[in-house]
Amino acid sequence: MSGRERLQKVIAQSGYTSRRKAEKLITDGKVKVNGKTVTELGIKVHPDDQIEVNGIPLEKEEPVYYLLYKPTGVISSVKDDGGRKVVTDLLPEVKERIYPVGRLDFNTSGLLLLTNDGDFAQLLMHPRHEIDKVYIAKIKGIPTKDKLKKLESGLRLRDKGEWLRIKKQRIRSVDRKKNKTILEITLNEGKNRQIRRMLDAIGHPVEKLKREQYGFLTLGHMKPGEYRELKPHEVKRLKVMALKNVK
Structure with missing residues (x-):
């Protein structure tokens, strides 16, 4: 590292945590530079500066x-x-x-x-940054085309009033005897429990869910x-x- 870099970037590059969490550590007074507590996010540090996070000296790791x-x-x-x-x-x-x-x-x-x-x-x-992620969901029941289209056009969920939508979907298989459907769903966002909540909302709860692909x-x-x-x-x-x- 040549020259000075923002403190939160240096912490993130060390492998200690993400840059966002590093910013919180700084504002919470958990970071010291050359023995002094730093709480300002704009500070830049030199490669020779001694940095401590939660009392532990920061060591640069090779990225893995x-x-x-x-x-x-x-x-x-x-x-x-x-x-x-x-x-x-x-x-x-x-x-x-x-x-x-x-x-x-x-x-x-x-x-x-x-x-x-x-x-x-x-x-x-x-x-x-929209990177597609492909999931396979085993759901209860056999959804209609209209219900599946709602997943793509978007739903406002009652629990948090959140607007959610998926990028695309397709049925992989249907078991009419067991009243189950295997659905392939592509997301390019990732809200909390998004697929489960959306499928609950259209009346087809998830029994199993697996992320099969990332980009x-x-x-x-x-x-x-x-x-x-x-x-x-x-x-x-x-x-x-x-x-x-x-x-």
Whole structure:
């Protein structure tokens, strides 16, 4: 790193946390530079400056990037106050301080990215960068075409008055005997429990949900709980894709 950089950027690049969370740590008085507490976000630091976060000296880590097949029953976090299993428990050999890029619900399985690169995580999670994510949902009942079109045109949900919509959907299969449908849904946003809430709203609750694809990345032949490191060209392609999709 040559010259001075914003403090929150340096913290994010260290792998400690995302830039947004680093900003909160600063404003909360949890960060020291050369022994002095800093609470202003505009401050810039030099490579030789000594930075402490929560009393721990900051060390620069090499960026790492992983793709995990998250099983159900695991929290998309690095810790849980209730003692439940978290996604980083599934990567015990990784020594860097990685964390998930976005999240998948406790009962949702599928493709999840983890990294210690705060800028990379922020780039992919920023709402202006529309990266398609494909989900497979097993739902109760057999929805009509009109109901499915509502998912694409958008719904205002009663619980929070939030306007939600999906990019596209298609039926993969229908089991009339069991009254079940397998639905493929593509999102380019990611509101909290979006798919489950939208399908509840049209009267077809989700029984199982899996994220099958993130941009061009797929699970391939991976099994739940397995992970692999992303290849350099995959990381580069994700960054290019995110920047290309700026609204």
